[in-house]
Amino acid sequence: MEGFLGPDPGRLLFAEYGFWHWLAVAVLIGCIALMVVFRAQLRERLGVRRWLPVIVGVVAWVFEITYHLWNFANQTNFVVNLLPFELCAVSLWVAMILAIWRSQALFQYFYFISFGAVLSYAFPDLGGYGPDHFRFWHYFVAHGFILFMCVWCLVVEQWRLRRDAFVRFLAVMVPYAAIIYVVDQVFSVNYLFLAGPTSGSSPLDFFGTGWAYVAKFAGLALVVFFGMYLAAPKERRGADLVEQYNSEREDS
DSSP states (O other): OOGGGSSSOOSSOOOTTSHHHHHHHHHHHHHHHHHHHTHHHHHHOHHHHHHHHHHHHHHHHHHHHHHHHHHHHHTSSHHHHHSTTSHHHHHHHHHHHHHHHOOHHHHHHHHHHTHHHHHHHHSOOOTTOOTTSHHHHHHHHHHHHHHHHHHHHHHTSOOOBOTTHHHHHHHHHHHHHHHHHHHHHHHTOOGGGOSSOOSSOOGGGGSOSHHHHHHHHHHHHHHHHHHHHHHSOBOOHHHHHHHHHHHHHHHO
């Protein structure tokens, strides 16, 4: 295959912090800003509220499925990329589940892992594929959907983190990361970047190698996730119960 679906980048080369990178970031910020500004209208229009996330998710998954077919056709790490062990791969699955079933319990974990998509926008590892190639669009649409769904749950659905969300997340994430670390070592892969930094430039380049790298990476992840927990709106247990009680009295 050549051209848009070919194995090699086209004429419009992508460079980190170049024009196409900043344009993709600007489009994402613009879409999220519109969602925040019109959150009340999106919340009140039940049809839009129900189906817009699903439609965006379907578009993202069309790109994702095509991406795996593209990997298979071009023999570019098909099996490694197919297995959903990366944080963003897991997030993409969870984002689609949230778009369909709207599970607040699942959101308690999705909120944290969606940060992987922020890093993907900040430090894209695209291998030079620009907007004249399918890979560029897949990368930013798929990761954009993850961030779209996270912000949607916060500002449109108005979901809040539970007080113990951070502890519950660590109880799942730490064993998962330990398992993935073993997988990385045994099969010489780099899921979750636990075996080393990305091929592109990122802060992980300054973390060294071996156990020093893993310790610094884990420490940074812990700080970031805890910062996300502090920044997130939390459930107000007492106030929520009073508000629910008053609402039920008015309905009766």
